[in-house]
Amino acid sequence: MAIPDGDPCFSRSEHAILRAFGAEALPGGAPGAPGAHEIDLAPTYERLFRAADPLALWGMRAYLRTIEFLPVLLARERVPFSRLPARARRRFVAAWDDSPLMPVRLAFMVLKATVGMAYTSHPAYAAAIGYSSDCLHEERPLGPVPVR
């Protein structure tokens, strides 16, 4: 079933996992460009996943929960992903990104692409790199479409 209008797609703790991943994938640092955790990407995730197949949303939520609890089993620190110390989280993400197993890498890419898209669509990033879609030629008034 689709998410009823008004209800969020992700819970607060799921947004926290996305933010923690964002802090690792896109930590910011250079002058002007904020890190993914420093801008509010939650509305973008909500907008994207509201349009998704409910099964895809369900899959994403289950996937986020798995990420959250994997370090409890696998990392030395035995705490959830969103509470891992920065260095340990970095190690965890790097191992995941570098996995020789294609399905593991694919799972990583799905999350990285989601966070990367939300981040690179954000006006704060556009401002930092000087992107504008106003392009090569001046805006000009547009006439009717010439249908042949």
Place this chain on the structure above:
Amino acid sequence: MIIDLDDVHSDLTETADVCIIGSGAGGAAVARELTAAGASVIMLEEGAYYRRADFNRRLDHMIPLLYRDLGLTTALGFPSIPVPLGKTVGGTTTINSGTCFRAPRPLLDGWERDLGVAGVGGGALDPYYEKVEERLHVQPVKEDLLGKNAELVRRGARALGLHSEPLRRAVTDNCRGCGVCCFGCPSDAKMSVNLSYIPAALERGLRLFTRCLALRLLVENGRVAGVEAGFVRRTQDRPERFLRVRARTVVLAAGAIYSPLFLLSHRLGRARGQVGRNLSLHPCSRVTALFDETVEGWKGVPQGFCVDTLRDEGVMLEGIQGPPALLGPLLPFSGRRYQELVEAAPRLAAFGVMIKDSTRGRVRRLPGRRPLVTYFMNRDDFGRVLRGIGLLVKIFFAAGARKVFPPLHSLPEVSSPEEFERRLDPDQSPADLEGMAFHPLGTCRMGGDPSRSVVDPEGECRDLPGLYVADGSVLPSALGVNPQMTIMAVAARIGERLARRGA
């Protein structure tokens, strides 16, 4: 007349000569032929009708509106390949790059000679192509719209003595090179069928139902008798209202993933087992390069230029830049190095590789109107992709790139063409590739042999009289070039012949 979900307050029953399912390249071409001949036509489109004012150039706003499942439809295999599809009036043409090619003449001759697709060989499709080209305003991209990305590729190709040229596109003189063609053209310049064919058909009486999902065929006395549809906000939602269309002819044009799915859900074609098979994808990938100079690759037509030196080997290099939000998510690395690259976006150039594939995948049906698409790229095809990547690496370095990022997990960054040659493992598995695909074709293939085809050369389904298929799914093999024009030419031919027979 356009009737949207929000206009409907009770269940409806309508009658027409022909009911078309899907408003993309194929469906629009059929609708235009039939309405021009005076037929009464109803078109059902699952997506909504968006206009210029809706296209705000932000990917994170446009993808949920215009793409099916956020563009994440995926062909599972090694590698798994995303196959984005449009779900809106105009279908995938509304979100495509607008590049126009005719299929190579020898290929069409082969379809007629070897596969029994009568009426496409020997130049028979030319008049249809001409009509499509005229209506879509097809013309080469103007020099002042190519942008720096294309300029760099031209510089590199020239240094290596390779042939390169501007592509031909479906576009009016309103194009301003804003680079967001795949997210709805905000200038009404790209002549996707929502702007060209559908308005012309509406003027001639087309009744277009939007956010209206075709659910099942009505069958009477062994012949198609219409379609039952439901008005939905999202594909998986329960319909809010129903529409019953009575029509003696139904044209299925839901695209190469959803047309076979629709047939499979009716258990059509099961005896011959051909429905959903024979999927070709034209797998693609992208090579990115870092320059010292400013590129601002988002300025200009994203797919305005090509290098066609390897075309006879089934490898095309075509532009693929666009806004940074298209480039960013697919750059290599994570953490600090990823951040650096993302911030270097103004100095990044990118270009695409597309191959004519010999691999064949399959569309199967999962519960809940979901397709299961599988595609295991063979080594020949992977070799071809690698040739294209290798050539692009050379082109970028010849143009002065500082670093090049091939789309290979085992080789994400190189500093020279020699390093690429040296480090490339020829035995690497295709799973190493980060691929994409934009041209699914062939899953309801047309042909003369009933045991090897889903529809006959007129487009009529072999298992249900009165049901026609007219979209990318009927093209029997990969083209090696962008397919929209060929889909439209073949669909126009199907529509014209239906009209002649008084459909």
